[in-house]
Each structure stands twice: as C-alpha cells, then as structure tokens.
Amino acid sequence: MPNNNTTIFPTKVPRNFRLLEELEKGEKGIGDGTCSYGLSNSDDIYMSDWNGTIIGPGHTVHENRIYSLKLHCDENYPDGPPTVYFISRINLPCVNQHTGKVEPSKLNCLANWRRTYTLETVLTELRREMSTTHNRRLPQPPEGTTF
Amino acid sequence: MEDSSEHAVVVKFRSTGKDFNYNFDPAQLTVRQLKERLTTKTSIPADSMRLVYSGRVLKDEDTVELYGVKAGHTIYVVKIAANRAAEQAANASTTTTATSTTATPTTLPSTRGSNNVSGNPFGANLFGFGSGLDPDVMRSVMNSPMLRHLLSNPEIVRSMMMQNPTMRQMIERNPEIGHIINDPSFIRQTMDMARNPELMREMMRNNDRALANLETIPGGFNHLRRMYHTLQEPLDSAGRNNDQLSEIANQRLAQLLNVESPPEGQINSTPLPNPWAPRNNNLQTQVGNPFANIFPVGVIPLSNQTPFLTSNSSRNQSPHSSIRSSTSSPSTSQSTNNTTGPGQSSNNSPFPIPGMPMPADPDFIRRLQQTAERLFSHQYTTSQQSQRPNSYSTSMFNPNPLLMTMQSPFGNASPPAPQQNTDPPQTRFRDQLRRLEEMGFHDQALNIRALFAAGGDVTSAIDWLLQNLN
Amino acid sequence: MRHVIYQRKSAREVARDPSTNTFLTVEHTDKETDNSSRNDERAETNNFKVLRTKSHGSQWINSEFLLERVTQRQVSYFCARVETERLLQEPAPGISATPHEDNLRYFDVIIAGPSQSPFEGGVFNLELFLPEDYPMAPPKVRFLTKIYHPNIDKLGRICLDILKDKWSPALQIRTVLLSIQALLSAPNPDDPLANDVAQHWKENEQAAIATARDWTRSYAQG
Numbered sequence: 057m058p059n060n061n062t063t064i065f066p067t068k069v070p071r072n073f074r075l076l077e078e079l080e081k082g083e084k085g086i087g088d089g090t091c092s093y094g095l096s097n098s099d100d101i102y103m104s105d106w107n108g109t110i111i112g113p114g115h116t117v118h119e120n121r122i123y124s125l126k127l128h129c130d131e132n133y134p135d136g137p138p139t140v141y142f143i144s145r146i147n148l149p150c151v152n153q154h155t156g157k158v159e160p161s162k163l164n165c166l167a168n169w170r171r172t173y174t175l176e177t178v179l180t181e182l183r184r185e186m187s188t189t190h191n192r193r194l195p196q197p198p199e200g201t202t203f
Numbered sequence: 204m205e206d207s208s209e210h211a212v213v214v215k216f217r218s219t220g221k222d223f224n225y226n227f228d229p230a231q232l233t234v235r236q237l238k239e240r241l242t243t244k245t246s247i248p249a250d251s252m253r254l255v256y257s258g259r260v261l262k263d264e265d266t267v268e269l270y271g272v273k274a275g276h277t278i279y280v281v282k283i284a285a286n287r288a289a290e291q292a293a294n295a296s297t298t299t300t301a302t303s304t305t306a307t308p309t310t311l312p313s314t315r316g317s318n319n320v321s322g323n324p325f326g327a328n329l330f331g332f333g334s335g336l337d338p339d340v341m342r343s344v345m346n347s348p349m350l351r352h353l354l355s356n357p358e359i360v361r362s363m364m365m366q367n368p369t370m371r372q373m374i375e376r377n378p379e380i381g382h383i384i385n386d387p388s389f390i391r392q393t394m395d396m397a398r399n400p401e402l403m404r405e406m407m408r409n410n411d412r413a414l415a416n417l418e419t420i421p422g423g424f425n426h427l428r429r430m431y432h433t434l435q436e437p438l439d440s441a442g443r444n445n446d447q448l449s450e451i452a453n454q455r456l457a458q459l460l461n462v463e464s465p466p467e468g469q470i471n472s473t474p475l476p477n478p479w480a481p482r483n484n485n486l487q488t489q490v491g492n493p494f495a496n497i498f499p500v501g502v503i504p505l506s507n508q509t510p511f512l513t514s515n516s517s518r519n520q521s522p523h524s525s526i527r528s529s530t531s532s533p534s535t536s537q538s539t540n541n542t543t544g545p546g547q548s549s550n551n552s553p554f555p556i557p558g559m560p561m562p563a564d565p566d567f568i569r570r571l572q573q574t575a576e577r578l579f580s581h582q583y584t585t586s587q588q589s590q591r592p593n594s595y596s597t598s599m600f601n602p603n604p605l606l607m608t609m610q611s612p613f614g615n616a617s618p619p620a621p622q623q624n625t626d627p628p629q630t631r632f633r634d635q636l637r638r639l640e641e642m643g644f645h646d647q648a649l650n651i652r653a654l655f656a657a658g659g660d661v662t663s664a665i666d667w668l669l670q671n672l673n
Numbered sequence: 674m675r676h677v678i679y680q681r682k683s684a685r686e687v688a689r690d691p692s693t694n695t696f697l698t699v700e701h702t703d704k705e706t707d708n709s710s711r712n713d714e715r716a717e718t719n720n721f722k723v724l725r726t727k728s729h730g731s732q733w734i735n736s737e738f739l740l741e742r743v744t745q746r747q748v749s750y751f752c753a754r755v756e757t758e759r760l761l762q763e764p765a766p767g768i769s770a771t772p773h774e775d776n777l778r779y780f781d782v783i784i785a786g787p788s789q790s791p792f793e794g795g796v797f798n799l800e801l802f803l804p805e806d807y808p809m810a811p812p813k814v815r816f817l818t819k820i821y822h823p824n825i826d827k828l829g830r831i832c833l834d835i836l837k838d839k840w841s842p843a844l845q846i847r848t849v850l851l852s853i854q855a856l857l858s859a860p861n862p863d864d865p866l867a868n869d870v871a872q873h874w875k876e877n878e879q880a881a882i883a884t885a886r887d888w889t890r891s892y893a894q895g
Contacts, residue, residue: 067778067804067805068776068778068779069802069804070773070776070779070800070802072800072815073800073802073813073815076813076815076828076830079828082257082258083257083273083276083277084215084275084276084277085215085217085276085277085279088217088219089217089255089277089279089281092255092256092257092258092259092279093257093258094256094257094258094259095257095828098271098827098828099819099827099828100828101817101819101827101828101829103828106258107257107258107259108258109255109258109259109260111255111279111281120283120284121283122253122255122260122281122283124258124259124260125258210868666777
C-alpha cells in the first residue's frame with residue numbers, strides 16, 4: 057500500500073534554525089574542503105553575512121588558487137537565494153566583472169532556487185562552473201587581486 | 204609538540220587524502236606558528252600551506268582563536284604553489300596559445316593593412332559578419348603581443364575606428380555608438396572576446412539567453428527590434444559597401460522575423476549591443492511589434508524609460524488588460540497608428556525597411572477592437588481560452604503576409620495568460636482529499652470547504668477542520 | 674479508521690478521532706521497529722491501545738481498544754498542536770510562547786529574567802522550533818537577546834542537557850522553557866558553551882555577575 061503520509065505534515069525549518077544547521081555543518085567541515093563557509097561575525101545573531109572559500113579545481117586555470125567570497129542571506133532565505141559576491145577577482149561568465157557579484161540569472165542554482173539548497177550548494181556549483189569546458193581555460197586576472 | 208595546556212582543544216585537520224587531529228590552544232598560537240607545527244604532519248612547507256576555516260583563509264599574523272576555532276571543528280590544510288609559480292603557470296597557458304599558432308608579430312603590419320581587420324575591427328571581427336577570415340588566424344592575430352598592446356589602448360582603437368570614413372559617419376549619426384566606442388571597458392571586453400574563443404562563445408551564449416528572456420516579455424520583442432535597428436544595422440552596414448546595404452538589411456529582417464528558428468550560427472553568433480545603455484530621446488519613440496503600434500503609447504509604458512524597466516513593468520500586465528485599454532480609447536490608438544504610416548524616417552518607423560506595408564487601414568483597427576472585445580468577454584470561460592489571443596491574432600493579421608510571420612515571435616512573447624482553474628474541486632483537490640480521507644476526515648463537502656479555506660494546503664486544511672468540527 | 678494523536682503525557686497520548694470528534698487516551702503498546710530505521714515511514718508506525726474516550730464536552734469513558742499504524746509524523750504534528758494550545762491556555766509564569774501563523778512548529782518565546790538572578794528585570798526573546806521527529810527529538814531553542822551567561826553562546830545557543838542527550842519524549846515545550854528559566858537562575862560554568870564567559874564566572878563570579886547585570890540592562894529591556 058503506497059503511503060502518502062510523508063507529505064502530509066511538511067516540516068518547514070525556519071530561517072534561523074536552518075542557518076544554524078548550516079553553520080554547524082560548515083564548522084565541522086564539509087566534504088573534502090574544496091568549499092568552506094562560515095559566519096562573517098561570530099555574534100551576528102541573525103546570521104546574515106557569511107564568508108566562503110572555493111579552492112580552484114585542479115587541471116584548470118583556477119588550480120592552486122583560493123577564491124574568497126561573501127554571501128548574504130536576507131530574511132527570505134532559504135525561501136529565496138542568498139546574494140553572492142566574489143571578493144577575489146575571477147573571470148567567469150556568471151560573475152559581474154565590475155562588482156564581483158554572481159549574477160543570479162546566470163547561475164542555475166540561484167536562478168532556480170529551491171528551499172533545500174544551501175550555501176554549500178551555491179559554492180559547489182560555482183566551483184563546478186570553474187571547471188566546465190567553457191570556463192576552465194578562461195584567462196584569469198592575477199592572483200590576489202580583489203573586486 | 205602538542206599542547207597540554209588547560210585550554211587546548213582537539214581540532215580536526217583535513218588535508219588532501221588524510222584527516223588528523225591536533226591538540227593545541229588556539230589562544231596561544233598564531234596561524235603561522237600553527238602552520239609550522241603542521242609541516243611535520245602534512246609534509247607541506249609552511250610557505251605553501253594555507254589554512255581554511257569557515258570560509259576564511261587564516262592570516263599568518265592572527266591568533267587561531269580570532270577565527271573562533273572550537274573543539275571538534277575542522278580546519279582545511281591546502282597546499283598552494285608559491286605565488287610566483289602560480290602566476291607563471293597562468294602566463295604560460297595564455298602564451299602557449301599565442302606561440303603555437305603561425306602568426307608572429309612580423310605578419311602584423313600586413314594584416315593591419317588589409318581592409319577586413321584593421322579598417323573595421325568591429326564590423327569584421329566582432330560580429331563575425333561575412334568576414335572571410337579563418338577563426339584560427341583571427342585568434343592568433345588578436346593574440347599577438349603587438350596587437351594586444353595596441354588594442355589594450357582604447358585611444359588607439361578609437362582612432363583606428365575613426366579613420367574609417369563610414370564608421371565615422373555612422374558614429375556621427377548615432378551618438379550612442381560613439382558612447383560605446385568611447386567606453387574603454389567595452390573595447391577591452393570585446394578585444395578579450397575576440398582573443399578568446401571560449402569567452403566569445405560564452406558571451407554569445409549569454410547574449411542569446413538574455414535575448415530569449417527579453418523575447419518572452421510582452422514588448423520585449425519590440426526592444427530587441429529597436430536594438431537591432433539602432434545599433435546593429437548601422438554598425439553592420441558601416442563595414443560594407445553601400446550598394447550591399449539593402450540586401451543586408453533584408454537579410455537582417457529575415458533573421459529578425461525568424462526568431463523562432465534561427466539558422467544555425469546566425470543569430471547565435473551575433474552579440475547585441477547593450478540594451479541597458481543610455482540612449483538618446485529620438486530613438487526612444489515607439490518602434491514595435493504589431494501590437495505596440497496599436498496600443499496607445501501610454502498603455503504599455505514603452506518609451507522614455509530604460510527599456511529594461513519598461514519590459515519589466517509590462518511583464519505583469521496581461522495581454523487582456525492591454526487590449527482592453529486600447530479599445531477604451533480608440534482615438535488614441537487611431538492616432539498612434541497614424542504616426543507609424545509609411546514614409547516615416549527609418550529611425551521612427553516601427554519597421555526599418557522603407558516601403559514595407561503598414562497596418563494603417565482603419566479596417567484593421569476596427570477588427571482588432573472587435574477581437575479585443577470578444578477576447579475580453581471570453582476571458583473567463585474556459586482554461587483553454589488563454590490560448591485564444593494567438594489564434595485571434597492569426598486571423599487579424601492574415602491580410603499582411605509579413606505581419607503573419609511577425610506574430611509568431613509575438614506568440615512566443617506573450618506570457619502564459621493566468622490560468623483560471625475551473626476544474627471541479629473534487630478533481631482539483633483530488634490528492635488532498637484522498638489524504639484527508641486517509642486521515643479520517645470523511646466529510647468530503649467539509650473537506651472541500653477546508654481546502655478552499657486553506658488554499659489547497661492539507662496541513663492548514665486540517666487545522667481548519669479541527670477548529671470547525673466542534 | 675484512522676485516529677490522530679492529540680496529546681501526549683509520557684507514554685500515554687490523548688488522541689482525537691476527527692470523524693466522530695471523540696478524544697481518546699492511548700498508550701503505546703508496541704512499535705513495529707526500533708529507532709534505527711526511523712527514516713522508513715512504514716517502519717515508523719506505532720500501535721496504540723486506547724484506554725478511554727471522551728466526546729467533546731462530555732466526561733471520559735473507560736474503554737479499551739487498539740489503534741493501529743499511526744505514523745510518527747502524525748504523532749509529532751498533533752503533539753505540537755496540542756502543546757501549543759495548552760501553552761496558550763495555561764501560560765507558565767514569566768514565560769510566553771506564541772506559534773508563528775505560517776509555521777505552527779515555530780514559536781516566538783519570551784522569558785522574563787528570574788528574580789534573585791543577574792537577569793532579573795530583563796525580558797529575553799527566544800525562538801523555538803519543533804523538528805520533524807519531535808517529540809522523539811528535542812525542540813531547538815535559541816536566545817535572540819544578547820545575554821551574558823556561561824551556558825549561552827554569542828549566537829544564543831543554549832547548553833542544556835535536556836536539549837541534548839537528556840531529552841525524553843515525555844518532556845514538553847513547557848518543561849523545556851521552565852528549565853531554561855531555571856538555567857538563568859543557576860548558571861553552570863563547569864559545562865560551558867561560552868568559554869570566555871565561563872572563565873570569567875569561575876575566576877571572579879562577582880564581576881561576571883555585574884557584567885551579566887549590565888548586559889541585562891543594555892540588551893534585555895523588552
């Protein structure tokens with residue numbers, strides 16, 4: 057007998073508890089460390105501003121680079137996506153070359169945001185963008201420069 | 204080596220391929236000291252070691268405590284090639300492409316002499332129109348250090364372009380193209396693009412996507428046309444002999460009308476000018492798809508704003524409401540329509556080709572109004588009704604074969620009309636009703652009321668039921 | 674026929690049969706599986722023995738029969754609802770908890786600083802969330818008001834055993850909030866969450882208490 061009860065009482069984790077979960081996951085370490093994130097201010101009770109790092113994927117122009125990012129979760133998060141800025145200069149089609157902003161329309165996970173997506177989702181997808189055949193050889197600004 | 208002081212904590216470290224724990228007091232160690240201690244564990248020299256924690260690269264001079272590292276947390280150990288090595292690697296990857304091709308700086312002067320490249324880098328190279336150049340050769344030319352140096356100076360590029368009389372003329376006629384040429388970042392970007400085929404492809408793909416997005420907005424197609432018209436055409440024709448002009452314009456129109464299925468490599472390989480760039484007033488007047496002609500300018504807030512805002516604000520406007528307003532003010536639509544008759548200057552005409560038949564006859568307007576009225580009155584009858592605007596437009600544009608082709612892009616552009624779901628609630632809420640039934644709520648009529656009250660959400664419906672059962 | 678669990682008292686539940694609008698007191702008789710496979714919805718179902726029933730507004734009638742295959746999720750949801758109603762109807766002194774309209778598992782909580790504590794006179798805002806596996810898992814609670822307390826960190830997270838390993842499904846929102854209020858009266862610097870505060874508390878309790886009073890005045894005045 058198929059059981060449909062799984063969808064009867066959807067449990068919607070509120071923003072703050074969701075971000076606390078993400079924070080703890082980030083502190084304990086996610087995956088192989090190619091992406092990392094944490095709170096910008098350790099006493100930011102509303103957990104709005106986050107730092108992120110992406111370690112450039114190997115065998116691309118990004119190899120050996122660590123990219124720093126800023127992520128902002130407004131009060132709509134996680135119903136709406138975070139806003140994401142690169143601090144380290146990077147040449148990627150989805151990144152505004154003047155401001156470093158990741159254009160939401162040009163990154164699939166931001167354009168088609170779902171509540172289940174996390175900051176990790178965004179960072180991982182950005183890292184994947186770096187290694188697509190289109191982007192892996194894009195000429196990059198000198199390492200260490202910032203937007 | 205490990206700390207045994209009172210405040211020492213065990214922190215996890217993760218380096219490529221291995222995890223290890225290390226016990227230390229975050230308050231007592233600077234990042235640099237920690238790195239030095241970790242060299243033995245990781246066999247990474249402290250200089251090429253980076254520690255990443257919570258989205259931050261730890262700075263050598265800070266204490267570890269500053270970053271809020273606590274027991275059980277994980278710090279990533281990353282091996283980084285020394286800066287210099289990384290830079291060299293980056294340089295190597297760009298120079299190899301340059302040297303592996305046949306072009307050398309010495310071949311440059313001759314290439315520059317050829318009309319195709321130097322005379323008008325924009326027309327020939329950028330937009331790829333009819334340039335007979337082998338892309339490989341192109342790339343190598345663009346990659347050659349001398350040209351790179353040359354082109355990296357916006358002044359030189361500008362003066363090169365201004366030397367071409369056609370180009371100069373065109374710029375004088377169209378000041379906004381002058382803006383583009385004067386914008387160093389635009390020039391740099393286009394040069395980068397011409398140099399790097401990947402970037403070029405990507406930018407064009409983005410462009411295409413942006414175009415596709417624009418097209419799906421009511422009035423968006425209109426803006427696309429205006430962009431083509433005010434920027435693409437002059438740029439394009441500047442690179443050609445005058446006697447070819449009309450033929451090319453025809454080609455362009457053909458492209459334009461075939462937006463639905465562009466020939467491979469045509470629209471897709473044609474980057475468009477920035478639609479958000481400021482433009483001057485006389486170019487902002489309405490140029491449009493057939494509907495835009497008919498609607499009074501005020502109805503769809505078309506002009507005098509940036510096109511982006513305009514398309515945005517009209518996005519939410521259903522086609523019905525636009526039509527409604529146009530029928531309610533026939534005189535405006537009449538006069539608007541009159542201004543777009545044949546014999547207008549090509550700048551203001553909605554159709555760039557002089558002599559193209561225009562929908563100026565009063566018959567046409569009357570039919571449109573009738574259509575609109577019918578549309579409006581049928582609006583709520585069935586959900587299929589939302590498909591109607593397209594079929595109506597087919598019939599009303601029948602007399603004009605050109606417009607017939609035009610309405611297919613417009614059909615794409617119209618948003619899905621709001622679906623008025625008129626299924627009976629038993630069907631519409633079938634799933635939810637089944638769940639409520641399973642939960643032991645057996646009164647279907649009441650369940651439907653609850654679901655209506657809850658907007659179809661089962662959880663809220665249960666709440667409603669629990670409150671209203673008593 | 675399906676029944677829904679409506680109220681929980683330790684191993685006993687008050688259930689409600691919506692079709693007849695009857696309340697029931699039920700007792701867990703057996704579980705079909707253990708906790709290890711809790712993710713499997715089918716394995717979550719519990720069987721209950723009904724002990725007594727009550728129509729709305731009438732007296733309880735003792736009667737015994739079995740309720741079968743009630744899912745944990747149903748239990749969880751209705752426990753949350755019933756507790757909410759109880760909290761609203763019989764508020765505990767110095768504590769209020771108001772569910773969000775759009776999320777009945779999410780509460781705005783206010784706890785008044787207990788008298789005779791450095792937090793006296795303060796009004797502390799907290800948020801509480803009942804996770805999906807509540808009451809099998811503890812509620813999540815956090816201070817939103819800044820507070821100087823050795824067991825509460827900068828993000829308002831609380832170090833309290835019943836919110837972690839000492840949680841029991843018999844505990845309720847009310848008991849959790851009362852425990853937090855008690856924690857304000859009796860800080861425990863030996864089980865710290867905020868290291869520096871705990872250190873301060875241990876080395877110079879008077880000064881730490883003074884700081885806590887300062888913070889209460891600065892941040893917790895409603």
